[in-house]
Amino acid sequence: MKLTRIGGPTVLVDLDGWRLLVDPTFDRAGRHYEFGWGTGSTKTGDPALTVDELGPIDVALVSHDHHADNLDDAGRAMLPSAGAVLTTKSGAGRLAPSLEAARLHGLVPGESVTLPPPRPGLPTLVISATPCRHGPPLTRAIVGDVVGFAVRRQGEERVALWITGDTVPFAALHRTAEELDVDVLLANVGGVRFGITGPLRFTMTGREAVELVGVAAPRVAVFAHYDGWSHFVDGEQGLRDAIDGAEASVHDRARWLTDGVAVEV
Template sequence: MRLLVDPTFDAPGRRYSFGWGTSSVKTAGPALDVADLGPLDAVLLTHDQHADNLDDAGRRLLPSAPVVLTTVAGGRRLGATGLAPWQTATVGGVEVTATPSRHGPAWSVPIVGPTTGFALREADRVVWISGDTVVFPGVLEVASRFAVDTAILHLGKVQFGLTGPARFTMTGRDAARLCAHLKPRHVVPVHYEGWSHFHEGRAEIDAAFPQGALTWLTPGVQTALS
């Protein structure tokens, strides 16, 4: 199976509006070109309203994917399959369940819009992709519903000057607290670099976890998880 999450393939250097006076500059390009991806079984799109999750080149790629799973609102906008929290679809032999996600403080939801995570189950193995979220009861519920083997966590401590100290994704400390509930075998940090609105990088994330607890990915390099 080849599943692509949140395709962004634009070149770096451009500033993108995120709405309500916020914006971010893309500071790094993709590790692979679209032509090098190979055939896709599905695209898992945590949300379509922000360019760091779906940019112009990523949007052009979507029609080539046989299945696109996303939020209910995103599904309506894109003509894709929209899943509400805890709804399930099957891609090949993988059961894909949408999981709750809240992209910031509770007050920001009407402004930021809906997001989702994805729990992927094959046999007795579960890989959970958090999506862009903070820690809130819906995310903690994942631990009560799934025995997560691998947690792929969107981090980076997203902040904007206009919204002050409000955070729109998890910090390393948030992720460590969440993993105390999940107890996954593997923790993979993603979505913490390549854009100017990220305010916490590898050093801060690493410091929040016991030494050796995290699996770090190198862009463009295949990583095998046992």
């Protein structure tokens, strides 16, 4: 498997020849985006690759469509060129007008879709939605639906790639970490906070992500969505501090992705 960090949550995954794109964001830095209910963020980093440099995409995995730091204008515009688009059930309803129904799959946690190989010699993939909670208890009505993704080769129990999506720690997330046999874990971190919501957090901090790695015990853990936007409070330094202070069983699993460079894991 090769992973290329593009910026924010956006990661290009090459899995056995399949080209998967996580949460497409390709707008340039400098713009402020409103997320609703008085929250918002400014994009502070450019993508490491442009859409034109990306190449063909077999599957776009959109954890949620309604926050621009996970699907911005340029990312939304490239979705029709992807072979398949997987997102939340509610998000599929919003994206449906611009995408062919046969290529759009809306999932709730626990649901799966089986994708036949787009080219000869590639395995069939089974992709399942995993639970997320994008904020404190009782905020789902405000922050909306979010999912993660567990990607398996058909016929294998082991999860080749688990993408947490934007989430805080909660019981269903930790149950998922305990139940899945994970090869590569891609965790979204950053410790998102907003001035209007005070101390409330909307994604994992570095410390919380390290704790999740300890529970899931993947072969390799990599991280995304901790920089490039103004709403990250814990950010890269919080993640580095947490990894540096982690016990060896967790510290040795962690790998840093290099912007714009395919890293084999």
